[in-house]
Amino acid sequence: MSKLIFNRRGILKVGAAGGVALAAPMHFVKGAFAEDMSCNMPTGDTVTLGFNVPQSGPYADEGADELRAYQLAVKHLNGEGDGGMMNTFTSKALKGNGILGKKVAYVTGDTQTKSDAARDSAKRMIEKEGAVMITGGSSSGVAVAVQGLCQEMGIIFMAGLTHSNDTTGKDKKRYGFRHFFNAYQSGVALGPVLKEEYGTDRRAYHLTADYTWGWTQEESIKNTTEALGWETVATVRTPVGAGDYSQYITPVLNSGADVLILNHYGKDMVNSLTQAIQFGLKDKQVNGKNFEIIVPLFSRLMAKGAGDNIKGILGTTNWNWSLDDDASQAFVKSFGAEYGAPPSQAAHTCYVQTLLYADACERAGTFFAPKVIEALEDFEFDGMGNGPTLYRGADHQCMKSALVVKGNENKQSEYDLLKVVKVVDRETLTYDPAIFGGDLGPSDAKKC
Amino acid sequence: MFGNLSRNDWLLVLGFAIVVLVSPWTLTPFGAGYPALLQKFCIFGIFAMGFNILFGLTGYLSFGHAAFLGVGSYAAVWSFKLFTMNVIPAVIFGVLFAGIFAVVIGFVSLRRSGIYFSILTLAFAQMSYNLAYSVLTPITNGETGLQLTLQDPRIIDNAFITPGEGLPQTDLFGIPMNGYPGFYFCAVALIICFFLTLRIFRSPFGMMLRAIKSNQNRMRYTGFNTRPYLLTAFIISGMYAGLAGSLMAVTDPLAGAERMQWTASGEVVLMTILGGVGTLIGPILGAGVIKYFENIFSSFNDRILEQLFSFLPDAAREVAVWFTGLFVGEGWHLTLGVVFMLIVIFLPGGIMEGLQRIYNRLGGGSGPGAGAPDTAAAQPAE
Numbered sequence: 134m135s136k137l138i139f140n141r142r143g144i145l146k147v148g149a150a151g152g153v154a155l156a157a158p159m160h161f162v163k164g165a166f167a168e169d170m171s172c173n174m175p176t177g178d179t180v181t182l183g184f185n186v187p188q189s190g191p192y193a194d195e196g197a198d199e200l201r202a203y204q205l206a207v208k209h210l211n212g213e214g215d216g217g218m219m220n221t222f223t224s225k226a227l228k229g230n231g232i233l234g235k236k237v238a239y240v241t242g243d244t245q246t247k248s249d250a251a252r253d254s255a256k257r258m259i260e261k262e263g264a265v266m267i268t269g270g271s272s273s274g275v276a277v278a279v280q281g282l283c284q285e286m287g288i289i290f291m292a293g294l295t296h297s298n299d300t301t302g303k304d305k306k307r308y309g310f311r312h313f314f315n316a317y318q319s320g321v322a323l324g325p326v327l328k329e330e331y332g333t334d335r336r337a338y339h340l341t342a343d344y345t346w347g348w349t350q351e352e353s354i355k356n357t358t359e360a361l362g363w364e365t366v367a368t369v370r371t372p373v374g375a376g377d378y379s380q381y382i383t384p385v386l387n388s389g390a391d392v393l394i395l396n397h398y399g400k401d402m403v404n405s406l407t408q409a410i411q412f413g414l415k416d417k418q419v420n421g422k423n424f425e426i427i428v429p430l431f432s433r434l435m436a437k438g439a440g441d442n443i444k445g446i447l448g449t450t451n452w453n454w455s456l457d458d459d460a461s462q463a464f465v466k467s468f469g470a471e472y473g474a475p476p477s478q479a480a481h482t483c484y485v486q487t488l489l490y491a492d493a494c495e496r497a498g499t500f501f502a503p504k505v506i507e508a509l510e511d512f513e514f515d516g517m518g519n520g521p522t523l524y525r526g527a528d529h530q531c532m533k534s535a536l537v538v539k540g541n542e543n544k545q546s547e548y549d550l551l552k553v554v555k556v557v558d559r560e561t562l563t564y565d566p567a568i569f570g571g572d573l574g575p576s577d578a579k580k581c
Numbered sequence: 582m583f584g585n586l587s588r589n590d591w592l593l594v595l596g597f598a599i600v601v602l603v604s605p606w607t608l609t610p611f612g613a614g615y616p617a618l619l620q621k622f623c624i625f626g627i628f629a630m631g632f633n634i635l636f637g638l639t640g641y642l643s644f645g646h647a648a649f650l651g652v653g654s655y656a657a658v659w660s661f662k663l664f665t666m667n668v669i670p671a672v673i674f675g676v677l678f679a680g681i682f683a684v685v686i687g688f689v690s691l692r693r694s695g696i697y698f699s700i701l702t703l704a705f706a707q708m709s710y711n712l713a714y715s716v717l718t719p720i721t722n723g724e725t726g727l728q729l730t731l732q733d734p735r736i737i738d739n740a741f742i743t744p745g746e747g748l749p750q751t752d753l754f755g756i757p758m759n760g761y762p763g764f765y766f767c768a769v770a771l772i773i774c775f776f777l778t779l780r781i782f783r784s785p786f787g788m789m790l791r792a793i794k795s796n797q798n799r800m801r802y803t804g805f806n807t808r809p810y811l812l813t814a815f816i817i818s819g820m821y822a823g824l825a826g827s828l829m830a831v832t833d834p835l836a837g838a839e840r841m842q843w844t845a846s847g848e849v850v851l852m853t854i855l856g857g858v859g860t861l862i863g864p865i866l867g868a869g870v871i872k873y874f875e876n877i878f879s880s881f882n883d884r885i886l887e888q889l890f891s892f893l894p895d896a897a898r899e900v901a902v903w904f905t906g907l908f909v910g911e912g913w914h915l916t917l918g919v920v921f922m923l924i925v926i927f928l929p930g931g932i933m934e935g936l937q938r939i940y941n942r943l944g945g946g947s948g949p950g951a952g953a954p955d956t957a958a959a960q961p962a963e
Contacts, residue, residue, distance in 0.1 A: 253617065256833075372715055
């Protein structure tokens with residue numbers, strides 16, 4: 134072994150280098166900030182938003198659609214295009230001249246549906262590119278991780294598609310806001326329909342994506358179905374992005390279950406559902422009843438990926454393009470004109486979130502984060518496609534209606550994949566924010 | 582040359598320290614002068630340097646080094662959760678646990694050499710990944726990643742101070758460890774590691790490791806038992822990785838299982854080969870290049886490309902944007918692959934060989950330069 138001899142000379146040198154190293158950070162400790170400065174407040178004539186979406190991995194399709202929606206929102210905010218839902222939005226603070234007169238610019242990042250990568254790209258957008266707000270994501274794991282980072286750095290995070298109860302429950306943050314509905318609300322919405330369609334005597338088998346969203350959705354759906362009188366045979370966790378689900382589906386056949394609940398999303402759901410159909414589950418008779426499959430969180434992009442397999446399968450969704458209110462129609466028209474296809478629910482929630490942030494800045498009259506947060510909390514609005522909506526201040530969760538949908542048996546067009554079975558109103562879906570615990574934390578502005 | 586360091590070596594350490602410490606200014610023109618990326622440079626520099634002690638000196642190619650990185654991260658985050666937000670205990674725990682892990686994995690894996698050793702380490706790393714991902718979720722929190730919560734005991738902190746509102750930040754005796762202070766903490770760790778690596782390279786122990794690489798049988802015939810040396814090198818290398826992992830947790834207190842995935846293990850092999858296997862500075866350069874590409878190229882989107890090619894006529898611009906679009910954004914791995922292929926084909930000794938060639942071309946070829954004294958001994962990957 135080498136003998137690490139430290140002579141006097143050596144120690145002096147290392148000590149000197151260390152001294153320089155320790156003193157150097159002092160150069161970066163900036164002077165006292167003015168009272169109303171928060172991180173990355175724009176000073177020039179543009180304001181930069183950070184769009185952090187999955188461009189690779191199992192949720193890449195959702196990510197691509199989210200990015201399209203963001204680009205459309207930026208256009209509308211800058212007064213280009215037909216204005217979309219800005220025309221139907223009940224708050225008229227937005228004038229189509231950017232936000233507070235500053236032109237909206239944006240930077241993008243790839244979350245890769247990994248917490249590490251998502252935080253890296255969010256940090257890059259905040260530290261290097263000066264983004265004043267971060268939005269996006271198509272996974273609750275990522276949303277929770279990025280929301281934590283944003284709270285730490287004092288940057289507002291407008292969550293994209295995230296459906297876990299934890300995002301605005303156990304892991305809620307003062308700087309994080311969610312427009313999308315959550316697993317608990319899915320359970321509440323789905324319950325009565327399940328009872329009506331499948332009765333009260335069923336045996337359910339869960340396959341669950343093994344992370345925060347899967348866990349909370351499994352819990353919520355289980356609570357709902359057990360309240361109906363269903364029995365839960367087993368709950369099996371599967372890794373995200375597994376690809377091959379045959380080893381998980383084979384045991385279902387012999388378990389005596391007559392309902393399979395797939396707590397999967399994105400390409401995972403496409404794969405698991407396709408394989409379940411290939412194993413002949415839908416054609417089986419168990420306990421004298423038809424075997425049924427339920428996908429509690431449904432989206433049109435997934436339905437497209439799964440093709441004919443989705444016919445007759447029940448699930449919930451935040452929004453669907455076939456809704457006929459003015460706001461939804463305006464958005465579908467504007468999105469369709471731009472990209473030649475109707476928007477997905479992920480695109481809808483991301484578009485709405487961008488507009489809501491911009492509107493809150495306008496109403497607050499500043500980009501100063503604590504004031505913008507104040508403007509968003511307990512904000513009541515309409516004209517965004519989900520009817521009257523409240524941004525609840527207690528947990529930063531939007532209270533609004535949601536849809537129970539069914540895979541369309543006879544579709545009229547290639548986009549007509551989901552049939553709305555029932556629109557569940559806001560009152561039914563409102564719950565006590567205290568049930569999930571958590572703590573929003575402080576809203577004080579951070580320097581950066 | 583052995584034992585004590587020569588004057589040139591001291592100059593090298595000094596020069597290295599200066600280059601690292603002024604990097605926030607020098608790298609700004611390249612779009613890399615922001616803390617998150619600079620921290621990554623240091624952290625992966627340490628990781629690659631440690632990997633190089635094993636691979637560069639002994640020639641044993643470990644394909645599972647990310648496991649130590651992950652263990653270091655988890656240990657550090659648990660230290661934050663259980664004891665204190667001070668980073669010193671976290672770093673100590675990270676290095677210690679990675680070291681213990683390395684003893685176990687090394688003891689088993691080093692019974693074989695060559696491809697069998699690589700496969701064994703890969704198997705161990707993949708096992709650790711799967712354990713962290715789904716089996717040990719109470720310890721690792723699975724896919725969601727281990728994070729700080731308000732309910733953490735943090736017994737040492739809570740015994741002395743009343744916690745403020747919200748989640749606490751990692752700190753070094755009061756200096757918060759995000760942004761530039763975090764970078765300087767990593768930079769100092771990198772410089773210390775560089776110094777230690779230099780000592781190892783110049784020591785009889787380092788000589789022994791090189792001898793194992795050149796002919797292990799001959800070593801055995803002359804009566805040396807090589808395994809203790811190999812195991813020591815493996816453990817040191819694992820501890821470097823553990824340090825890198827704990828620094829990742831220091832700058833961002835979150836640990837995810839994907840840090841242990843085989844792609845992460847492969848990445849450090851790429852870094853080392855790209856920079857120059859067996860050289861002192863090479864792996865750090867390789868780590869820097871790869872992290873730079875990852876951060877800069879992956880952030881380009883079509884809009885930025887359109888601006889870049891705005892001088893071209895419309896049709897040509899569309900083609901140019903489409904083609905370059907393949908290599909940026911989510912396709913940055915393609916760029917990395919091309920660069921890697923070019924380097925391995927034309928510069929088997931990595932970036933360091935390229936620098937050496939330029940240095941020789943400029944007329945300084947009579948002796949090794951002060952900035953790169955070790956490149957003459959560069960050997961291609963085996």
